[in-house]
Amino acid sequence: MDIDTNLKREVAELINWETTLLDRREWDDWIDLFAEDAVYWVPSWVDEEHTVTDPETQLNLMYFQNRGGIEDRVFRIESRDSYASLPLDRTVHIVSNILVAGVDDEEISATANCLVHSFGKQGGQTRASLYDFKFRKNDAVLKIILKKITLIDDKLEGPVDVYHL
Amino acid sequence: MDGSFQKSGLEALVDDRVDEGVFRVDRSIYTDQDIFEAEIERIFEKGWVYLCHESQVPEVNCYFATDIGRHPVVVVRQKDDSLSAFINVCSHRGALLTPKKQGKAATLTCRFHGWSYSCDGRCVRIKNEKEGFGEDGFDRSQYDLNPISKLASYRGFIFGSLVDDVEPIEEYLGAAATWIDLMVEQSPEGLEVVPGSSTYVIRGNWKMQLENSVDGYHVSTVHRVFASTVRNREERESLKGLKQTEGGRLVGIVPSGAYDLGNGHMSIWAQHTTPERRPVFKKKEWLEANLPAAHVEWILEKGRNLALFPNVMLMDNPSTQIRYVKPISADRAEVTVYCIAPVGEGAEARSARLRKFEDFYLTAGMATSDDMAALEDTMAGSFASQAQWSDFNRGLKTMTHGADEGAKAVGFDPVSSSESWENETLFFGFYRRWRDMMSASD
Numbered sequence: 001m002d003i004d005t006n007l008k009r010e011v012a013e014l015i016n017w018e019t020t021l022l023d024r025r026e027w028d029d030w031i032d033l034f035a036e037d038a039v040y041w042v043p044s045w046v047d048e049e050h051t052v053t054d055p056e057t058q059l060n061l062m063y064f065q066n067r068g069g070i071e072d073r074v075f076r077i078e079s080r081d082s083y084a085s086l087p088l089d090r091t092v093h094i095v096s097n098i099l100v101a102g103v104d105d106e107e108i109s110a111t112a113n114c115l116v117h118s119f120g121k122q123g124g125q126t127r128a129s130l131y132d133f134k135f136r137k138n139d140a141v142l143k144i145i146l147k148k149i150t151l152i153d154d155k156l157e158g159p160v161d162v163y164h165l
Numbered sequence: 166m167d168g169s170f171q172k173s174g175l176e177a178l179v180d181d182r183v184d185e186g187v188f189r190v191d192r193s194i195y196t197d198q199d200i201f202e203a204e205i206e207r208i209f210e211k212g213w214v215y216l217c218h219e220s221q222v223p224e225v226n227c228y229f230a231t232d233i234g235r236h237p238v239v240v241v242r243q244k245d246d247s248l249s250a251f252i253n254v255c256s257h258r259g260a261l262l263t264p265k266k267q268g269k270a271a272t273l274t275c276r277f278h279g280w281s282y283s284c285d286g287r288c289v290r291i292k293n294e295k296e297g298f299g300e301d302g303f304d305r306s307q308y309d310l311n312p313i314s315k316l317a318s319y320r321g322f323i324f325g326s327l328v329d330d331v332e333p334i335e336e337y338l339g340a341a342a343t344w345i346d347l348m349v350e351q352s353p354e355g356l357e358v359v360p361g362s363s364t365y366v367i368r369g370n371w372k373m374q375l376e377n378s379v380d381g382y383h384v385s386t387v388h389r390v391f392a393s394t395v396r397n398r399e400e401r402e403s404l405k406g407l408k409q410t411e412g413g414r415l416v417g418i419v420p421s422g423a424y425d426l427g428n429g430h431m432s433i434w435a436q437h438t439t440p441e442r443r444p445v446f447k448k449k450e451w452l453e454a455n456l457p458a459a460h461v462e463w464i465l466e467k468g469r470n471l472a473l474f475p476n477v478m479l480m481d482n483p484s485t486q487i488r489y490v491k492p493i494s495a496d497r498a499e500v501t502v503y504c505i506a507p508v509g510e511g512a513e514a515r516s517a518r519l520r521k522f523e524d525f526y527l528t529a530g531m532a533t534s535d536d537m538a539a540l541e542d543t544m545a546g547s548f549a550s551q552a553q554w555s556d557f558n559r560g561l562k563t564m565t566h567g568a569d570e571g572a573k574a575v576g577f578d579p580v581s582s583s584e585s586w587e588n589e590t591l592f593f594g595f596y597r598r599w600r601d602m603m604s605a606s607d
Contacts, residue, residue, distance in 0.1 A: 042529065044361040048265050052361045056516050059361030059504050061529040063520070068402055072394050076531055081390040084538040122368055122541070155499060157366045159534035160527075 003100045011110050012098045014142050015133065019093035019114065022163045027074040031067065035136060035143040040064040042149045042165060051150055061151065061160065073162045084159040089120040091163050095131075107145070108135040114149075116164055127153045129165060179600045180554075181593070188593055189556045192547035195370035200603075201495040208475050208602045209234035209492070210327050213337050215477035216240055218487060218505065219321040220357040222248065226271050226284050230263040232491060233327050238313060239263050239273075240323060241284045248318065250325050251286045251310035262310075286310035320349045321356060322479075341430035343577035344471040348481045350456055351445055351464055352507030358487065359504040359519065365528040366499055367537055369544035371476075371492035374500055375595065377536050378470050378478040378488065379431045381414075381421055381586025382559070387539055388415045391525070391532045406442070407517035410524065411483045413438030414468055421586035422571060423560075424579040429474025429598030433586040434467045434571075443483045444514035444521075445507075459574040474598050479505075484521035496544055502526055502533075557596070560588025 014033065021030035034040075042061040043051035052058035064070060076082050094115045101109040112131040117124060134146035149165045178191040178200075194200055210233060217229045222242045229240045230253055239253035239262065253262050255275035262273045262282065272289060274281040279292035288308040291297070315326040317334035322345060324334055335342060349356060367374060377383070392415035399409055413419040414435035421435040440446055445464060452461045463469070468482035478488040485506060491499045504522045506515060525532040546552070560583045569582035583590050 044363055046360045047267060056512070057359070057519075059359050059363075059519055060523055061363060061527060063523060066402075068398060071401070072398050072531070075397050076390055076394045079390050079393065081393070082531070083387055083535040085535075155364050155366050156528055157368065158528070159538065160529040161534070 003103065007103070007108065008100050010142055011100050011108065011133075011135065014135065014144070015095055015098055015110070015112055015131070018144065018147075019095050023091050023093055025088070025163070027078065031070055031074060033144050034067045034070065034147070035138065035145050036067050038067050038144050039146045039148075040067075040069050040162075041146070042151060042160075045154060062165075070162055077161070077163075085161065087121070089118040089158070089164065091116055091118045106136055108137075108142070109133070110135070118158075118164055120158055122158060125157060127151060127156075127160075127164065175600050175604045179596045181597065181600070183561065183593065186558060186561060187556075188558050188561070188590075188596075189554045190596055191553050192555055193550065193553065194599075195372065195544060195547045196495055198495045201370075201492070203603060204599075205234045205492065207605065208599070210236065211605070212328070212475070212602060213315075213317075213324045213326050213331055213334065214475060215473060215489065216250065216316075216323045216325045218356070218358050218503075219248070219318060219323060220355070220505075221267060222323075224269065227269045228263055228267065228273070228284075230261075230266050233313065233325060236313075236327060237261055238325060240316075240325075241286075243285060248316060248323060249285060250313045250316045252313065254310075255280055256288060256308035256310065257291075280308070282310055286312060320345055337428060338473070339428050339430070340424070340426040340572075340577040340579045341428070341432070341471060341473055343575060344426070344432050344469065345479065347460060347464055347469065347575075348479060348485070348505075350460065351448065351452065352509070353451075353455070354508035356505050357508050359506050359515075362501055362503050363527050363529065364499055364501045365533075365537065366493075366497065367540055367544075368496060369498065369537075369540045370495055370547075371490050371498040372595075372599075373540045373543060374488075374490050374498060375431075375472050375475070375478065376592065377540060378480070379423065379433045379472045379586075379591060380589075381423065381433050381435065382589070383536070383539065384414065384586075385416055387535045388532050390535070392416050394531060395524070407444060407513060408520070409439065409442045410521065411437050411439050411442045411468070422569070423583040423586045423588055423591040424572065425581040425591045425594035426577070427580045427594060429595050431472045431591040431595055432470060433591070434463070434469045435586055437466050437468060437483075440466050444510070444518045447511060447514050448507075457576075459576070463571075463575055472595070474595060480526070482521075484518050484525065486522065486526050488526075557589040557592040560585060560590050563588070564590040 041063050044059050044061050046052050055063040077085050097113040099111050110133045114129045117126045130150040132148040135142045136145045180189045214233050216231050221229045225242050227242045237253040240250045257280050260277045272281045281290035283289050288305045313325050314329045317324050319334050392412045395410040419436040423433045471479045476490050480486040487503045487505050489501045528534045565582040
């Protein structure tokens with residue numbers, strides 16, 4: 001399918017911003033990239049090869065049905081009262097394989113891969129995820145309406161929070 | 166550490182002089198690798214351990230792979246609906262038999278040299294048997310899978326033992342059985358483990374996870390931020406009903422209690438200030454019509470955590486959890502969490518139960534993650550042999566021997582009762598059981 005080159009560039013820019021704002025800890029600017037009704041979903045693994053498919057009836061690592069979920073996380077981080085979040089892990093996101101999958105009505109779908117290297121009290125580790133994004137154009141501005149993070153790692157060491165994903 | 170574990174040292178490690186106001190443990194029980202090796206042999210491989218829930222092996226030929234100490238074990242549903250459990254190892258070269266943790270297979274075929282076993286453990290096929298062992302009636306049954314010595318179900322919770330010399334499961338559970346009853350009797354259709362799980366690794370000792378699950382004292386410190394976060398959420402979004410979080414216990418303003426249930430089992434409870442936010446509240450009418458009043462009160466109005474010696478915790482709060490711990494080394498443990506829920510639960514209640522679980526019980530959530538950070542700091546501190554003692558004497562002076570009013574009303578007989586979940590006298594039972602199993606004669 002022929003997807004507008006400008007759109008591809010916009011999508012890549014937005015995903016790069018999203019992950020960079022997390023690493024730079026610009027939490028409010030990061031939240032702003034999401035529409036108020038944005039869904040943020042980290043499925044869990046049903047078995048070795050399959051993630052859950054229905055977040056309403058199956059257990060997830062995270063499932064926020066609107067932007068409030070990530071706002072809660074930022075509230076907790078900024079409180080400086082969360083044992084796991086002080087000192088805060090340092091993170092670097094490396095995103096690649098950004099592909100615009102399609103444009104459907106007003107929604108744009110994209111996929112990407114992400115490696116997040118984090119360094120904390122117990123040392124450094126790298127976790128990998130598959131990203132599924134959906135965007136909507138609000139007054140010529142792309143907003144995230146879905147970020148689905150399929151974290152491929154299990155036997156998780158240390159906390160897993162929005163800045164690791 | 167000289168490679169040998171001394172039984173005679175145990176008296177020194179668990180300093181049990183309650184009449185003198187002392188109960189303390191030497192923190193080397195968390196850090197010493199020789200002690201860890203002895204725990205595997207003397208506790209995990211010589212007594213009952215939790216294996217799985219019956220809903221994880223729902224149909225004939227379903228299997229669930231787990232461990233007892235260093236032994237891989239598989240639980241298999243038989244043709245007559247009973248359960249069996251075997252050492253999950255091919256008799257030929259010792260390969261793990263099951264390809265996945267959970268599955269369904271009429272025969273388990275080893276993918277190395279092709280030997281096959283029926284679900285009742287019989288060796289039914291050896292590849293090229295005649296060529297290898299001759300025509301004259303070779304007896305394959307010598308290669309049947311080894312069943313584990315004991316397997317028992319208590320109301321759907323499956324336990325196993327590698328040794329015969331264990332008490333019947335009801336006796337082993339003792340007063341803890343009533344705590345399981347309180348979970349199970351909420352649902353006339355039974356309980357089921359919901360699909361999806363998470364495993365996290367503690368860079369710390371397995372016993373710390375058991376302790377943490379029945380430690381009420383940390384809640385108003387470690388989970389203060391959870392309470393403030395959900396309060397902020399509820400104001401921001403004007404949430405209603407089941408979407409709200411029950412938080413009274415988090416800020417330390419409610420009645421609570423703790424029990425040494427005997428045999429190493431422990432439990433705590435805390436009163437709900439808003440029981441209507443609990444998924445089970447939807448069943449209030451049915452509960453009142455079918456269960457004793459004291460049970461209904463404890464089911465609806467009290468959050469409860471149960472720690473079963475040595476390796477599983479059952480939480481029955483607004484959300485409901487099986488927390489399973491697998492010890493890896495003195496400073497490493499793997500914990501797997503599952504949401505357990507009533508069969509036939511309505512969509513709104515089920516969704517609320519899962520969202521509450523995700524809020525609290527995962528290292529991707531806003532509470533367990535903080536607990537684990539605390540445990541890992543405790544592990545780091547436990548290497549300081551010059552500061553070696555952990556005192557568990559908080560609440561000793563107000564401890565009741567036997568049952569308090571609550572225990573009598575519900576109908577269980579604990580070794581001791583405490584008037585606050587912040588007290589630590591319930592840990593006496595855990596460490597006495599630990600000491601007794603570690604010092605048992607061979």
